[in-house]
Amino acid sequence: MAKIISTHSFRGGTGKSNTTANLATLIAKAGYRVGVIDTDIQSPGIHVVFQFDQKKAKYALNDYLWGRCSIHDAAYDITEQCIGNVVPGALRPRLYIIPSSLNSGEIARILREGYDVAKLNDGLQELISTLDLDYLLIDTHPGVNEETLLSIAISDVLVLILRPDNQDFQGTAVTVELARRLDIPELLVVVNKVPEGVDENLIIEQVENGYQAEVAVMLPLNNEMSRLGSCGLFTNQYPNHPFTQGLKTLAERIIKSQK
Amino acid sequence: MLLGRMKSAAAPIRDVLKDLHTRLVANYEGRIADYIPELATASPDSFGIALCTTDGQVVEYGDYKTSFTIQSVSKPFMFGLAIGDHGLDHVLSKVGVEPTGEAFNSIVLDEVSNRPYNPMVNSGAIATADLVKGKDYPERVKRMLEMFSRYCGREVFVDNTVFMSERMTGHRNRAMAHLMRNFDMMSEKFEEALELYFQQCSILVNAHDLSVMGATLANGGLNPLTKIRAIESENVKYLLSIMMSCGMYDYAGEWAFRVGIPAKSGVAGGIVAVVPGVLGIGLYSPLLDIKGNSVRGVKACQELSQKFSLHAFESSAAASKILELFSFKKR
Numbered sequence: 001m002a003k004i005i006s007t008h009s010f011r012g013g014t015g016k017s018n019t020t021a022n023l024a025t026l027i028a029k030a031g032y033r034v035g036v037i038d039t040d041i042q043s044p045g046i047h048v049v050f051q052f053d054q055k056k057a058k059y060a061l062n063d064y065l066w067g068r069c070s071i072h073d074a075a076y077d078i079t080e081q082c083i084g085n086v087v088p089g090a091l092r093p094r095l096y097i098i099p100s101s102l103n104s105g106e107i108a109r110i111l112r113e114g115y116d117v118a119k120l121n122d123g124l125q126e127l128i129s130t131l132d133l134d135y136l137l138i139d140t141h142p143g144v145n146e147e148t149l150l151s152i153a154i155s156d157v158l159v160l161i162l163r164p165d166n167q168d169f170q171g172t173a174v175t176v177e178l179a180r181r182l183d184i185p186e187l188l189v190v191v192n193k194v195p196e197g198v199d200e201n202l203i204i205e206q207v208e209n210g211y212q213a214e215v216a217v218m219l220p221l222n223n224e225m226s227r228l229g230s231c232g233l234f235t236n237q238y239p240n241h242p243f244t245q246g247l248k249t250l251a252e253r254i255i256k257s258q259k
Numbered sequence: 260m261l262l263g264r265m266k267s268a269a270a271p272i273r274d275v276l277k278d279l280h281t282r283l284v285a286n287y288e289g290r291i292a293d294y295i296p297e298l299a300t301a302s303p304d305s306f307g308i309a310l311c312t313t314d315g316q317v318v319e320y321g322d323y324k325t326s327f328t329i330q331s332v333s334k335p336f337m338f339g340l341a342i343g344d345h346g347l348d349h350v351l352s353k354v355g356v357e358p359t360g361e362a363f364n365s366i367v368l369d370e371v372s373n374r375p376y377n378p379m380v381n382s383g384a385i386a387t388a389d390l391v392k393g394k395d396y397p398e399r400v401k402r403m404l405e406m407f408s409r410y411c412g413r414e415v416f417v418d419n420t421v422f423m424s425e426r427m428t429g430h431r432n433r434a435m436a437h438l439m440r441n442f443d444m445m446s447e448k449f450e451e452a453l454e455l456y457f458q459q460c461s462i463l464v465n466a467h468d469l470s471v472m473g474a475t476l477a478n479g480g481l482n483p484l485t486k487i488r489a490i491e492s493e494n495v496k497y498l499l500s501i502m503m504s505c506g507m508y509d510y511a512g513e514w515a516f517r518v519g520i521p522a523k524s525g526v527a528g529g530i531v532a533v534v535p536g537v538l539g540i541g542l543y544s545p546l547l548d549i550k551g552n553s554v555r556g557v558k559a560c561q562e563l564s565q566k567f568s569l570h571a572f573e574s575s576a577a578a579s580k581i582l583e584l585f586s587f588k589k590r
Contacts, residue, residue, distance in 0.1 A: 118268040118319070122277070149265035181262060 002128040005254060006138040006151040009161040010171030012043075015192045016161050018225070019247070020139040021049035022235045023159075025082050026251040028095040032134040035075065035127055037061065037098040039120070039151060040141040041110045044100035048230050050078055052097055060101035064123050065115040071123035072130045074098050082233060096131055117150045124154065135254075144174065152179055157186045157254055159216075163193045164203050169210065176211045186257055188216035190250065195221045216253055219246045260315065260484070267316045272584035275566075276308050276320040279559055284321065289546035289554035292526040297424040301327065301528065301545035306555050309470035309541040313478040316585050323466040327543055328421045330525030331379070332469065333407070333459045334387070335498045335506065338378040339490045340406050341390035342497060350390060353444060354383045358505045358512065364431055373442035375435075379505040379523065382435040388459065389445045389452035396451050400458055407462055409489035410472040412482050415462050422461035429457060460525075466541040469531040473539020476521075499533060503571070510550040510557075518560050519570030530556040534569050537582065 007020040020036065028034040038046045041062065047054060054060075059074040075096045079086050082095050101107065128136055138151045152158055158179050162168040172189075179187055189207055194200065204215045220242050228234055235244040267273075284306045293299035307323035341350045355369055359376040368375055368382065375383035393399030407415045436453050439445045445452060464472075475482045476498060480490040490498070502521035507514040514522065520540075522532035528545030530553055540563065542556035564570050567581035 117265070118273060121268045121273070125274075146261065146265065149261060150268050153265045153269040178262070182265070 002133045002136055003156045003254070004124070004128075004136050004138065004154055005157045005159060006140055006155040007159040007161060008140045008148060008152070008175060009142050009168070010144075010175050011168055012142045014142075014161045014163055014168065015219070015225075016142065017046040017139055018049055018230060018234060019159070019161055019190065019192065019219070020137055021046050022233055022244075022247050023251055023254075024095060024135070024137045025233050026235055026248055027135050027137075027255060028079070028093040029083055030251065030255060031092050032255075033092055033094040033096075033132055034135045034137065035096045035098065035131055035133045036137045036139065037124065037127070038100040038139050039147050040139055041065075041100045041115075041147070042107060042141055044102060044107075045230070046139045047097060047099040049233065050082060050097055051232055052076065052078055052081075052099060054099060054102050057099055060099050060106070061123075062101040062103075062106045062110065065110075065119060071098070071127050075127065075131060082236070091132075094131075096133075098127065114146075117146045120147065121150055121154060144178065149178065149182070152184060153182045155184060157188060157257060158184045159188050159190055159250070159254075160213075161190045161192050162207075164191055164195070164198065169206070173211065176213060187213045188250070188253070189213050190217055190219060191215055192219045193221040194218045217246045217250045219243050263315050264317070267318045267585070270316065270318055270585050272310065272318050272581065273320065275584060276310070276318060279562060280306060280308055280321045283544075283555045283558055286555055286558070287546065289548050291528075291545045292547055292551070294526075295421065295424050295428055297418075297421045298328070298527055298545075303546050305528070306544040307466035307542070308559060309466040310538050311467075311470040311474035311483065311541070312538045312582070312585055313474055313483050313536060315474075315483040317467065317470065317484075318585070319467055319470070321466075322543065323541070325543060326418075326463045326465050327527040327529055327545065328418055328460060328525075329407075329462045329464045329529060330460045330527045331384070332464075332523050332525040332529045332531050333462060334379050334384045335502050335523050336407065336410060336472070336490075337384065337387050337391065337403070337459055338501060339494055339498045340403065341378075341387045342494050343491060344392040345390055347494075347497060350387070353390060354378050354386045356501055356504070359509070368438065368442065368444075373439075373444055375439070375444075377501060377505045379501060379511075381432055382439060384459075385432060385436050385449075385452055385456045386439055386445060388456040389449060391452075391455060396454070399451070399455055403455060403459055404462070406489065407459075407464075407472075409482060409485075409487050410475050411464065411468040412471050412485040412487070413468070415464065415468075417458050417461045418463045419461075422457055425457040425460055426454070429453070432456065464529065466529070466543040469529055469541025469543070470539045471541070473531045473533045473541060475539065476533045477535050477537055477539050499535060502533065507557075508551045510548075510552055514557075518557075518564045519572055520560065520564055521571075522560065524552045524556065526551050528553045528556065530560065532560055534581075535571075537569075
């Protein structure tokens, strides 16, 4: 049975897409078949981190939602470019991306007409089945909308990303409450962009007391990430960086967690 | 409501509906009704299924948004409106509650009382429409539309083209109204009642609406989505009883025996079914069997009833099986 992991943040700019893409790559590198779907249809971006050229994509998630293709048609194998050194024809590891369209007309149509979230759910289940995935990571739109709630509802693990920032802290409380009402099996809080010199124990205490949820990992604010500017996978370029080590801890935690 | 929708979208019952839909949509038995010209324009491919629970979860599949005219599915609801307006005893003095064993459009009345046999056949429905109160005709139409809107949880409208088509071709219904007027079973405003009847049959709904209407009855008359009362709870049992005994044209006896769920069908291809206390089922597929019921709709109800022990006289704990699948946790 595949495990569904949604990464979510209440506000934008928390590093959600970077975290998701790198986490997916680390899980795949551990020898699994992993899919990453960009359900942030209004402001897609995770393909940039994977350096996936949208021009090479005939179909995107939008096409599936409008009934123009099957969900499988919108999935692209990016194993070679993200992991490399894979035995030709090997079933594992594999990494797939299902991008959202960058076409402004497509985005406008979604905003104007919406889409059937139940169809999105069918697509996610079909994707797991046809690609024989071990893990499906869902990169969600920040805030709370239908697609976010659906992702939360079907997730085995919800990774909530926030910065040590009061607005993030208060907003995340809303998502935590919704996740509780949707009976999420496992809620992992990731505090990202933690500046050097802050009292980490204080942050952990604040989050765990406030949300009654465990802080799975604290990821440091770093210049290397800023310089990379989402142009590639951080964990590939800085394999020994504390940020990469933190994500590895998270990846191991997710792999070991029981359903 | 948003949380409910998300739970519904992810609920395993959706897979059951998808499987049911995939198998039954390939069945092209039956034919589309053509006695009203506008009905003949429906697509034989259309097939929508919707379930709405009494706690407001809605799970749907296929063409559940496709609009069609409500036709005879309207009849039990109008019966409820008449009971609310006049009380049961008065309504029963004008229309009986016995199954006929005759076709829905038979021109036949109870020889002793001169009443139509029941409100589910055309003559009974016309007599029922005659009972709807209002200071004038527009107010009666308005009250009728408001009543259906309360059940659906949205404002409903009449398809004027179908209404005109019904009116132009409704000679048999007109004959029934004249016959009943002859026996003093209808008021002097019987022409108005006929117009109201044609209007009620021409209201546009979809499978989603029918499931909500069914769920409203299943929920004792309270719409589970809007929490607005559509009918007094003490009158719901009368609608369900008449649907159980007479709801499926002259297949009603076998339906009660095999499926055991109060239901009403219409010649446009709609079926509403009610599992009291549990959920409403809305179906749409315009291919009809020889009795006038949706072929795919009947088969879908039969399968759901059997699979989840929904028959009213099932000895096991009815409905618990199906409600388990509304929980998205059970994937």
